[in-house]
Amino acid sequence: xxxxxxxxxxxxxxxxxxxxxxxxxxxxxxxxxxxxxxxxxxxxxxxxxxxxxxxxxxxxxxxxxxxxxxxxxxxxxxxxxxxxxxxxxxxxxxxxxxxxxxxxxxxxxxxxxxxxxxxxxxxxxxxxxxxxxxxxxxxxxxxxxxxxxxxxxxxxxxxxxxxxxxxxxxxxxxxxxxxxxxxxxxxxxxxxxxxxxxxxxxxxxxxxxxxxxxxxxxxxxxxxxxxxxxxxxxxxxxxxxxxxxxxxxxxxxxxxxxxxxxxxxxxxxxxxxxxxxxxxxxxxxxxxxxxxxxxxxxxxxxxxxxxxxxxxxxxxxxxxxxxxxxxxxxxxxxxxxxxxxxxxxxxxxxxxxxxxxxxxxxxxxxxxxxxxxxxxxxxxxxxxxxxxxxxxxxxxxxxxxxxxxxxxxxxxxxxxxxxxxxxxxxxxxxxxxxxxxxxxxxxxxxxxxxxxxxxxxxxxxxxxxxxxxxxxxxxxxxxxxxxxxxxxxxxxxxxxxxxxxxxxxxxxxxxxxxxxxxxxxxxxxxxxxxxxxxxxxxxxxxxxxxxxxxxxxxxxxxxxxxxxxxxxxxxxxxxxxxxxxxxxxxxxxxxxxxxxxxxxxxxxxxxxxxxxxxxxxxxxxxxxxxxxxxxxxxxxxxxxxxxxxxxxxxxxxxxxxxxxxxxxxxxxxxxxxxxxxxx
RNA sequence: GGGCCGGUAGCUCAGUUGGUUAGAGCAGGGGACUCAUAAUCCCUUUGUCGGGGGUUCGAGUCCCUCCCGGCCUACCA
Numbered sequence: 001x002x003x004x005x006x007x008x009x010x011x012x013x014x015x016x017x018x019x020x021x022x023x024x025x026x027x028x029x030x031x032x033x034x035x036x037x038x039x040x041x042x043x044x045x046x047x048x049x050x051x052x053x054x055x056x057x058x059x060x061x062x063x064x065x066x067x068x069x070x071x072x073x074x075x076x077x078x079x080x081x082x083x084x085x086x087x088x089x090x091x092x093x094x095x096x097x098x099x100x101x102x103x104x105x106x107x108x109x110x111x112x113x114x115x116x117x118x119x120x121x122x123x124x125x126x127x128x129x130x131x132x133x134x135x136x137x138x139x140x141x142x143x144x145x146x147x148x149x150x151x152x153x154x155x156x157x158x159x160x161x162x163x164x165x166x167x168x169x170x171x172x173x174x175x176x177x178x179x180x181x182x183x184x185x186x187x188x189x190x191x192x193x194x195x196x197x198x199x200x201x202x203x204x205x206x207x208x209x210x211x212x213x214x215x216x217x218x219x220x221x222x223x224x225x226x227x228x229x230x231x232x233x234x235x236x237x238x239x240x241x242x243x244x245x246x247x248x249x250x251x252x253x254x255x256x257x258x259x260x261x262x263x264x265x266x267x268x269x270x271x272x273x274x275x276x277x278x279x280x281x282x283x284x285x286x287x288x289x290x291x292x293x294x295x296x297x298x299x300x301x302x303x304x305x306x307x308x309x310x311x312x313x314x315x316x317x318x319x320x321x322x323x324x325x326x327x328x329x330x331x332x333x334x335x336x337x338x339x340x341x342x343x344x345x346x347x348x349x350x351x352x353x354x355x356x357x358x359x360x361x362x363x364x365x366x367x368x369x370x371x372x373x374x375x376x377x378x379x380x381x382x383x384x385x386x387x388x389x390x391x392x393x394x395x396x397x398x399x400x401x402x403x404x405x406x407x408x409x410x411x412x413x414x415x416x417x418x419x420x421x422x423x424x425x426x427x428x429x430x431x432x433x434x435x436x437x438x439x440x441x442x443x444x445x446x447x448x449x450x451x452x453x454x455x456x457x458x459x460x461x462x463x464x465x466x467x468x469x470x471x472x473x474x475x476x477x478x479x480x481x482x483x484x485x486x487x488x489x490x491x492x493x494x495x496x497x498x499x500x501x502x503x504x505x506x507x508x509x510x511x512x513x514x515x516x517x518x519x520x521x522x523x524x525x526x527x528x529x530x531x532x533x534x535x536x537x538x539x540x541x542x543x544x545x546x547x548x549x550x551x552x553x554x555x556x557x558x559x560x561x562x563x564x565x566x567x568x569x570x571x572x573x574x575x576x577x578x579x580x581x582x583x584x585x586x587x588x589x590x591x592x593x594x595x596x597x598x599x600x601x602x603x604x605x606x607x608x609x610x611x612x613x614x615x616x617x618x619x620x621x622x623x624x625x626x627x628x629x630x631x632x633x634x635x636x637x638x639x640x641x642x643x644x645x646x647x648x649x650x651x652x653x654x655x656x657x658x659x660x661x662x663x664x665x666x667x668x669x670x671x672x673x674x675x676x677x678x679x
Numbered sequence: 680g681g682g683c684c685g686g687u688a689g690c691u692c693a694g695u696u697g698g699u700u701a702g703a704g705c706a707g708g709g710g711a712c713u714c715a716u717a718a719u720c721c722c723u724u725u726g727u728c729g730g731g732g733g734u735u736c737g738a739g740u741c742c743c744u745c746c747c748g749g750c751c752u753a754c755c756a
Contacts, residue, residue, distance in 0.1 A: 215683055219683065219752095222752095224756095227754095230755090232756085295751080362691090366684080368685085368749085368750080369750070373690090373691085376690080376691065379690095379706085380691085380704095382716090384704085386716060386718070387718055387719075388718090388719090390715095390718095391718055391719070393715095394714090394715050395718080437693085440692085440693075440704085453715095453719080453720090454720045454721090459713080459715090460714090528716060531716075532716055532718090
């Protein structure tokens with residue numbers, strides 16, 4: 001086989017938050033692929049970096065009273081240690097905030113300029129006079145401009161109540177979520193890349209060959225490429241944490257411009273350290289470039305990024321591998337349910353190998369979401385890894401500790417040869433990121449090996465000294481079959497491969513070692529290679545995950561400031577203002593689904609006696625109608641009725657939370673009765 | 680509303696270009712073994728392959744239609 005030259009990247013984690021198990025799907029998936037390529041003898045490097053620029057980092061650094069540099073340095077150290085805990089081994093882990101990146105950005109920029117793709121446009125944007133910065137859509141909230149809706153407290157780009165989309169400048173009574181000040185409209189000149197000029201190229205690139213999974217190519221075609229591509233707003237005015245654009249003082253490259261270039265800057269750093277030629281990686285048709293990303297950033301990696309690379313004359317991605325999100329127990333990860341598991345939390349309680357194997361057994365080449373089902377997790381790891389695979393070594397190694405492996409490989413009725421042949425199929429599955437198929441094939445081999453040991457019964461052979469040779473032969477076969485599996489699993493379980501190498505005095509270094517039996521080597525004393533998963537450890541991990549957000553004792557409560565940051569306190573009001581709002585205890589009398597509505601439930605609320613209100617509440621995704629009936633809730637009883645698509649709503653229910661499944665209604669303690677006013 | 684993916688045994692899934700009585704693992708039941716991390720081995724139960732129509736000598740596999748679930752979108756990057 002000729003050696004391939006492969007550069008692999010995983011998406012750059014943003015320096016604003018810690019790594020959680022959702023992130024790990026990608027880094028583990030990528031790590032497996034890279035380890036596989038290396039094991040096959042290919043030249044392969046795994047490049048990543050922290051993504052450090054943008055408004056969010058700037059604002060957080062301000063709030064924490066320190067420099068951006070200090071913040072991102074701390075985050076990067078945390079990220080790298082989290083990855084190390086999961087045996088994710090990068091060849092280089094850099095940062096987008098590096099001189100190498102600045103230089104490369106400038107190189108891209110002049111190429112894109114030279115290609116005539118840049119144009120200036122004046123746009124109107126909201127500006128926070130108190131903080132002195134322009135506000136991205138998500139930092140503005142206000143009343144929905146749809147006259148039929150007028151829902152308060154909506155985000156800057158769309159209304160969650162009526163679904164209107166608009167520009168933040170259209171909001172009525174907009175408020176900056178940073179300072180609470182009312183923003184003013186200011187004009188600013190932004191730089192845009194005219195992506196439409198690359199339309200034909202992108203069309204061809206996306207449709208031709210194997211650059212993308214077919215469903216992704218299809219999606220891009222249907223969503224973007226059937227019409228002219230919009231200009232891409234690539235600059236942000238100062239102040240902005242990032243790189244200033246050399247020929248446009250006061251303007252900075254938008255974080256999504258410099259982030260993917262970070263792949264290359266990180267490669268550059270690696271090259272400098274290893275005396276490698278950068279151009280042989282990024283300007284070399286022989287080199288393959290593989291990006292692994294989540295489906296949320298498809299757009300940037302499949303349209304802008306190839307466009308940028310094309311314009312600047314670099315290698316285009318050979319393939320962009322896109323994966324889905326992680327769910328836990330079939331649902332989106334949720335802090336309140338304890339299923340939002342941080343990488344560090346997992347690592348404190350469970351072994352990384354479990355998760356690597358579990359993910360591998362579930363990952364296919366498509367972008368479906370992947371579910372972490374904890375019962376399945378325990379069953380898979382314990383029965384597949386411990387029960388089937390490791391058991392092979394565990395039950396045979398001790399019999400040959402004195403004598404080692406036989407000098408010639410005995411007749412095993414074709415077991416080894418069969419497994420060697422299947423190896424090609426397994427390799428093919430790895431190559432195509434179809435890890436679940438690879439794991440299935442490997443377990444089928446394990447299922448053939450154990451019956452062999454069973455029928456050969458080494459534990460009987462050892463009782464008869466005359467059968468010493470037969471005993472050694474049987475164990476030589478069992479251990480070789482085991483070693484084959486360890487080689488096939490090596491990309492997923494590097495630790496198992498290492499321990500297998502130690503046990504048999506022969507390190508696993510190449511995939512093709514699975515084709516040739518190992519003979520005549522000493523066998524070390526067998527030590528457990530992996531403990532079984534204990535369900536109680538999972539319970540502890542879940543507990544710890546819940547505790548982080550829902551502490552039970554008030555002594556050491558440390559609530560996050562995220563919510564206040566996202567939505568600062570409103571302007572002061574007087575008691576007179578407050579009494580205008582008539583809050584009442586109400587009982588849910590009926591609750592029914594509104595079939596055509598995405599978010600609404602229709603409730604009848606009783607205020608005692610015959611006083612009732614019909615209220616449409618946006619809690620459909622968080623509550624079932626049946627669970628609501630009889631419940632006491634808090635409502636705004638004197639709210640002006642509003643006509644909605646499905647009827648008139650005569651009030652609103654008080655609830656907190658960001659929306660979606662995370663909506664939490666206010667309850668009242670026992671003793672309060674419907675109709676009572678809340679003072 | 681549009682797009683994509685999926686609906687096969689209690690659970691997780693495999694079923695290659697349509698071809699014989701539809702499979703595996705796990706779970707369940709029975710037995711064996713006791714070398715092994717209560718691991719292993721043998722035997723064993725279970726399916727209107729989402730519903731309905733069609734093409735065909737023959738359909739889980741192709742076509743149409745409907746139902747259900749997930750994801751993405753809703754003139755927005």
